[in-house]
Amino acid sequence: MVFTEMFASQNLDKKVEELSNLEVWFQRPKDIVRKLWSGDLDIGIVGFDTVSEYGQGNEDLIVVHDALEYGACRLSLAIPKYGIFESINSLHELAEMPQWTKERPLRIVTGFSHLGPKFLKEKGLEHVSFSTADGALEAAPAMGIADAIIDLVSSGMTLRENDLKEIEGGVVLESQAVLVASRRSLNTRQDVLEITHEILERLEAHLRATGQVTVVANMRGKSAEEVAERILSQTSLSGLQGPTISPVYCKRDGKIVVDYYALVICVPQKALYKSVKQLRSIGGSGVLVSDLTYIFEEETPRWRKLLSQLGL
Ligand SMILES: Nc1ncnc2c1ncn2[C@@H]1O[C@H](COP(=O)(O)OP(=O)(O)OP(=O)(O)O)[C@@H](O)[C@H]1O
Ligand SMILES: O=P(O)(O)OC[C@H]1O[C@H](OP(=O)(O)OP(=O)(O)O)[C@H](O)[C@@H]1O
Numbered sequence: 199m200v201f202t203e204m205f206a207s208q209n210l211d212k213k214v215e216e217l218s219n220l221e222v223w224f225q226r227p228k229d230i231v232r233k234l235w236s237g238d239l240d241i242g243i244v245g246f247d248t249v250s251e252y253g254q255g256n257e258d259l260i261v262v263h264d265a266l267e268y269g270a271c272r273l274s275l276a277i278p279k280y281g282i283f284e285s286i287n288s289l290h291e292l293a294e295m296p297q298w299t300k301e302r303p304l305r306i307v308t309g310f311s312h313l314g315p316k317f318l319k320e321k322g323l324e325h326v327s328f329s330t331a332d333g334a335l336e337a338a339p340a341m342g343i344a345d346a347i348i349d350l351v352s353s354g355m356t357l358r359e360n361d362l363k364e365i366e367g368g369v370v371l372e373s374q375a376v377l378v379a380s381r382r383s384l385n386t387r388q389d390v391l392e393i394t395h396e397i398l399e400r401l402e403a404h405l406r407a408t409g410q411v412t413v414v415a416n417m418r419g420k421s422a423e424e425v426a427e428r429i430l431s432q433t434s435l436s437g438l439q440g441p442t443i444s445p446v447y448c449k450r451d452g453k454i455v456v457d458y459y460a461l462v463i464c465v466p467q468k469a470l471y472k473s474v475k476q477l478r479s480i481g482g483s484g485v486l487v488s489d490l491t492y493i494f495e496e497e498t499p500r501w502r503k504l505l506s507q508l509g510l
């Protein structure tokens with residue numbers, strides 16, 4: 199069983215202790231897609247742009263998780279801010295420029311030689327020619343080699359440094375890291391299907407937990423219901439399904455009594471201080487906060503969708 203990751207810089211162990219029967223290989227992004235296609239790999243983690251460019255609509259590639267929340271970028275067309283492009287701000291205006299003719303087309307350089315031409319064809323641009331380059335595309339317009347580029351943009355810094363701009367209607371594709379699998383492997387090998395299920399569940403549970411914290415506090419009260427009433431009167435304290443409230447037992451004069459209740463809630467990191475203030479305002483004390491690693495909920499809709507895509 200083989201599983202791959204993008205960003206091949208670290209020399210990590212190829213085994214994952216908790217997932218037996220799994221081998222991890224770090225590969226160049228396009229090779230991940232090619233090897234899924236050829237059957238050398240079963241599952242991959244790679245940018246959606248790479249899946250779209252090198253997968254080219256191949257039915258054997260199934261995107262199992264479409265939003266791993268890193269590697270966010272967009273594939274976008276960019277033109278110089280200067281010269282004949284100074285007043286051009288949309289794809290429509292670019293297409294209408296009188297400069298582009300059959301003999302002298304709009305020259306675009308891109309590493310995306312499938313998605314780039316497909317996009318401009320769909321947009322109906324005539325008189326366009328494409329060339330490819332592997333890196334430093336942004337320099338091509340200033341060098342006079344191309345008029346425009348189609349490349350990945352994230353912060354926009356690279357474009358700014360090169361005096362280039364994006365234009366309205368020029369986004370080819372929005373991308374982020376995705377989990378992709380080979381349909382053939384999923385359909386023919388039960389172990390691949392099982393491990394994909396576990397990886398999907400772990401990823402979803404982890405992403406759900408990102409940015410959430412667990413808050414534990416003690417609160418004096420007459421009963422759990424009375425404490426619950428006070429907590430639920432505050433907007434930031436309702437938790438995922440509602441607060442968990444348990445009695446805190448202590449011994450007084452030889453008798454077991456309950457004066458305090460322990461409260462456990464899950465709150466977004468961003469709302470943490472607001473929640474702490476609200477807790478204090480209703481008598482909460484000894485507030486403990488810890489990070490959450492996973493939140494497992496009921497069966498994920500992505501798993502059901504995958505099964506139905508596989509006809510299972
Ligand atoms: N600036 C960026 N910000 C966020 N994500 C990015 C950015 N640039 C690229 N990515 C994402 O990372 C993936 C890998 O980027 P890139 O194509 O530069 O890979 P690489 O590791 O340099 O591979 P290669 O050696 O084949 O060029 C892209 O497919 C894209 O999904
Ligand atoms: O909008 P920004 O945040 O500036 O990011 C965009 C840049 O990031 C990518 O390059 P990368 O850094 O991967 O280098 P490469 O093109 O040499 O692979 C992309 O090709 C752009 O050059």
Ligand SMILES: [Mg+2]
């Ligand atoms: Mg790169």
